[in-house]
Amino acid sequence: MNLVTEQPVTSSDKTFFQLRKDIVEGEVSAGSKLSETELATRYAVSRAVVREAINRLETCHLVERKANVGARVVALNPEKLVSLYQVRESLEGMAARLAAVNMSDAEIAALNNLLDSYLQTVQSGETYYQEAGDVDFHYRIILGSKNDHLIAMLTEGIYHLIRMYRVQLGMAGPRVTTAFDEHKSIVQAISNRDAELAEILMRRHILYTKNSLEKKLLQQAR
Amino acid sequence: MNLVTEQPVTSSDKTFFQLRKDIVEGEVSAGSKLSETELATRYAVSRAVVREAINRLETCHLVERKANVGARVVALNPEKLVSLYQVRESLEGMAARLAAVNMSDAEIAALNNLLDSYLQTVQSGETYYQEAGDVDFHYRIILGSKNDHLIAMLTEGIYHLIRMYRVQLGMAGPRVTTAFDEHKSIVQAISNRDAELAEILMRRHILYTKNSLEKKLLQQAR
DNA sequence: TTGGCCATTATTGTCGACAATATTGGCAAT
DNA sequence: ATTGCCAATATTGTCGACAATAATGGCCAA
Secondary structure: OOOOOOOOOOHHHHHHHHHHHHHHOOOOOOOOEEOHHHHHHHHOOOHHHHHHHHHHHHHOOOEEEEOOOEEEEOOOOHHHHHHHHHHHHHHHHHHHHHHHHHOOHHHHHHHHHHHHHHHHHHHOOOOHHHHHHHHHHHHHHHHHOOOHHHHHHHHHHHHHHHHHHHHHOOOOOOOHHHHHHHHHHHHHHHHOOOHHHHHHHHHHHHHHHHHHHHHHHHHHHO | OOOOOOOOOOHHHHHHHHHHHHHHOOOOOOOOEEOHHHHHHHHOOOHHHHHHHHHHHHHOOOEEEEOOOEEEEOOOOHHHHHHHHHHHHHHHHHHHHHHHHHOOHHHHHHHHHHHHHHHHHHHOOOOHHHHHHHHHHHHHHHHHOOOHHHHHHHHHHHHHHHHHHHHHOOOOOOOHHHHHHHHHHHHHHHHOOOHHHHHHHHHHHHHHHHHHHHHHHHHHHO
């Protein structure tokens, strides 16, 4: 699942990863306050490492902090989801553009194989693809951009937030087969080293996904 | 200059801003090691606040840290500048697109006035425009996007890095008048509420700037 | 002389205590 | 009864000390 193998080395790292996981998966609910002392006892570490973890989470936009007041888990709402997807569309479009230029032939071949191997899974109607396959696909292209800034922003910043929305708003719906076709055409463009087209297709793909999510949010609302 | 008025409230904030300033302006040289104890005595604060400042700088990509080893100021090189500008092109293109939709008529009018007021300055051949005017122009459009994620990424992340390159590699060169014309046409597109064109023009503008900087870097090299 | 191992040293990571700030609740005055 | 002020309380911000890890230098052996 986690293609970006960042393994914790320090106690602060572990607390950061654990807390991030708990936030993303709704273990600590959105909008709730993060008490440093409470978390310190909960994770059995000192307040200093909790503070450091919270600071890191703040830069990921997963928590918001006010000086001398404290930190809260971000609240989820449709407007934020939209602005998040606008950034994602922009960055991942550029990632696809760069991937078309910078991915090795071997990496592109592997990407094609990945999609082919998922084809039967999709045809059999399983929803597995949506979960892992989608993430895997996007990760490979992001990494294929070979642009460290871009990679960091997407994998450390945006993706955890998106996963938080996915998990907490319970979105693992359809759009599986159509998304698969879109993935296919993106990989086709990359295989042809057509950077321009790869970017356009990726942007449309993410735009469609955003629209799909918005519609689902509205349905849930009523 | 600083349109994003983030004023320090805590000691840690002040240290963060000061250290960032010192790094961006080359007061502490690129690639050098950041000793926590040394900085603590230098800024007359405890190691804890220095640590916090360094952590924040790390998420801005201004310093790199290895566990149990320490933090170093990032080293500048042309490759990183390129990848930085790729991200900037992507994000600021999206900012222009959104600004064309979300800026108020009043904000657009003010932007037009800003450019007109700079016109004579440019015609008289002064280089002032490059320094403040350019930054001002881009900031207004970024803020005009009304997308908090986008704004944060650009103003807190990318722009300080770009300024670091500007300052340390001594780039305040020409491209003043041509850049002005590009700015003019971008504002024109925004005034027409043409989001598509605004994005395209902004991306080209940043791409030109990148190419100009690259050329200058190569000239310096030989 | 050179290579590798071990002790020493310096730096970072973690902790608990104290200081400063914001919040909360009650009291008094209108 | 309501509003404003003040004190009490709780939470965050800052600090210095100790623990753990990595870098340094010397010593011994081949």
